[in-house]
Amino acid sequence: MRIGSFTKSYAGRTVLEMPEFTLDGGMIYGVISANGSGKSTLAKVLAGAEPPDGGTPVPEGVRIGYLPQKSYAFRMSVQANICLASGDQGKAMDRMRALGIEHLARRRADRLSGGETARMAAARVMMRPCDLLILDEPTASMDMQSTALTERLIQDFRRETGCAVLLITHSLGQAGRLADRILFLSRGRLAEEGEREQVLRRPKHPDTREFLDFCGV
Amino acid sequence: MQTALEKALELILSGDAQLKNILAVTARMSLSSSFLALLAGVPLGIWLGACRFRGRGALVILNRTLMGMPPVVCGLLFYLLFSGVGPFRGLRLLFTVRIMVLAQVVLITPLVTGSMESYVSGIAGAVRETAAGLGLSGGRTFLLLVNECRYPICSAYLLAFARAIAEVGAVSMVGGAIAWKTNVMTTAIMQYTNRGDFSLGIALGLILLGLSLLVNTLISLVQRGLSR
Numbered sequence: 303m304r305i306g307s308f309t310k311s312y313a314g315r316t317v318l319e320m321p322e323f324t325l326d327g328g329m330i331y332g333v334i335s336a337n338g339s340g341k342s343t344l345a346k347v348l349a350g351a352e353p354p355d356g357g358t359p360v361p362e363g364v365r366i367g368y369l370p371q372k373s374y375a376f377r378m379s380v381q382a383n384i385c386l387a388s389g390d391q392g393k394a395m396d397r398m399r400a401l402g403i404e405h406l407a408r409r410r411a412d413r414l415s416g417g418e419t420a421r422m423a424a425a426r427v428m429m430r431p432c433d434l435l436i437l438d439e440p441t442a443s444m445d446m447q448s449t450a451l452t453e454r455l456i457q458d459f460r461r462e463t464g465c466a467v468l469l470i471t472h473s474l475g476q477a478g479r480l481a482d483r484i485l486f487l488s489r490g491r492l493a494e495e496g497e498r499e500q501v502l503r504r505p506k507h508p509d510t511r512e513f514l515d516f517c518g519v
Numbered sequence: 520m521q522t523a524l525e526k527a528l529e530l531i532l533s534g535d536a537q538l539k540n541i542l543a544v545t546a547r548m549s550l551s552s553s554f555l556a557l558l559a560g561v562p563l564g565i566w567l568g569a570c571r572f573r574g575r576g577a578l579v580i581l582n583r584t585l586m587g588m589p590p591v592v593c594g595l596l597f598y599l600l601f602s603g604v605g606p607f608r609g610l611r612l613l614f615t616v617r618i619m620v621l622a623q624v625v626l627i628t629p630l631v632t633g634s635m636e637s638y639v640s641g642i643a644g645a646v647r648e649t650a651a652g653l654g655l656s657g658g659r660t661f662l663l664l665v666n667e668c669r670y671p672i673c674s675a676y677l678l679a680f681a682r683a684i685a686e687v688g689a690v691s692m693v694g695g696a697i698a699w700k701t702n703v704m705t706t707a708i709m710q711y712t713n714r715g716d717f718s719l720g721i722a723l724g725l726i727l728l729g730l731s732l733l734v735n736t737l738i739s740l741v742q743r744g745l746s747r
Contacts, residue, residue, distance in 0.1 A: 351648045368652030374645040377667055386663075387653040423649075430654055 303364060303434065303466060308354035310343050318343045318490045325434065325466040332481030332498070333470045336513060339487040341470045342371055345438045348468065360434070367432035371439050373423030375411035380422050383411045387430040397425035400455045402448065416443040424452050428459045435459065436468045441476065453480055474517055478502060486510045526718035527725060538722060545684060545703040548616055552623035553679040560628045561672055564635020569643040569664060579636060585629035594692030597622045614695040622689040627682050631675045638671040639664065674741045681734045685727065
């Protein structure tokens with residue numbers, strides 16, 4: 303899938319300038335950077351939640367699943383929330399079991415804790431097959447066990463559907479565990495893109511090196 | 520004072536005909552105006568809260584200005600429009616319950632709109648983003664948004680009803696507080712107090728306070744539902 307080049311500005315200030323790049327089906331792309339480098343903006347633009355300054359970065363007809371950083375829990379049961387995109391009750395139960403929230407099925411979603419809401423949202427976005435799954439910090443508010451379950455579900459979903467996954471994360475550990483390739487953003491630009499091992503062990507761009515050195519990698 | 524209070528209770532308990540008429544006119548006016556304000560204000564509020572378009576900010580400011588419109592100004596406006604020199608004199612609506620309802624709708628609709636706009640603008644972005652991420656259509660997203668507004672709609676209705684039932688400036692100007700026809704609780708309290716007939720005024724005041732207590736209790740319950 304070829305993603306066209308685009309820019310995104312707010313109030314006349316360009317916050318993201320992306321060149322053309324390719325996302326292959328069945329691969330997980332970890333997006334890492336320091337805060338305020340445009341990771342969430344990248345996710346929003348690709349998901350269609352925010353318009354770019356011009357053009358259509360994602361080709362027409364590509365089915366996108368998007369898990370925003372702050373996912374909304376609708377005022378209905380957890381099961382009803384999960385079934386919003388697909389009414390398949392059996393699949394919904396499978397997803398809930400995979401994330402350890404099957405006991406919450408009948409509970410009102412808007413009364414869940416932050417971690418439970420994040421798990422419900424992860425289960426919900428992986429109900430519908432898609433070509434590109436964009437996950438914006440899906441495990442940021444989860445404990446270690448829930449994080450492990452969610453990571454396993456992401457990998458299963460990728461295998462099941464053959465979709466490309468764009469995983470935005472602050473955790474280098476998570477990027478190391480899940481990502482096949484890494485995109486490193488710096489000051490609103492794609493500084494480096496490559497194989498996980500290459501980017502994390504032998505970064506080419508000075509900004510990536512500086513970031514990883516600072517993180518103690 | 521004590522005698523007036525005793526007489527007031529006696530009037531309430533005996534089901535005084537005049538008191539019953541005032542209550543009936545008040546109920547007809549308040550229920551109609553608050554319902555019509557809800558019909559107009561809820562879609563307008565959801566639209567203003569959920570959509571982003573050029574001029575939205577100006578409309579929000581205009582609505583906030585109308586929220587603070589003095590009732591007597593509204594009454595004066597309607598009086599001029601429907602009196603013998605106004606463009607709508609032919610409709611012969613002045614000093615009827617209908618025009619009292621109309622004036623109240625103009626007064627109350629901005630309150631409903633403002634209350635809905637404030638709630639919806641707080642959740643619309645997250646709802647839209649989440650729904651888009653799930654591949655839901657625009658129509659489905661709108662229905663989900665409306666579903667999220669159930670409690671705020673109830674709350675806005677109660678707010679509108681409370682304002683309608685307690686309003687005096689506009690209804691006295693356009694209704695004329697005519698006994699057995701357009702006299703409502705608030706105008707009657709003023710009228711009877713001016714005449715020195717405190718018992719009926721106190722009786723009406725007690726009922727009004729009771730209703731206010733009931734409405735505020737309901738609003739608290741709805742807000743408790745809202746606070747999750």
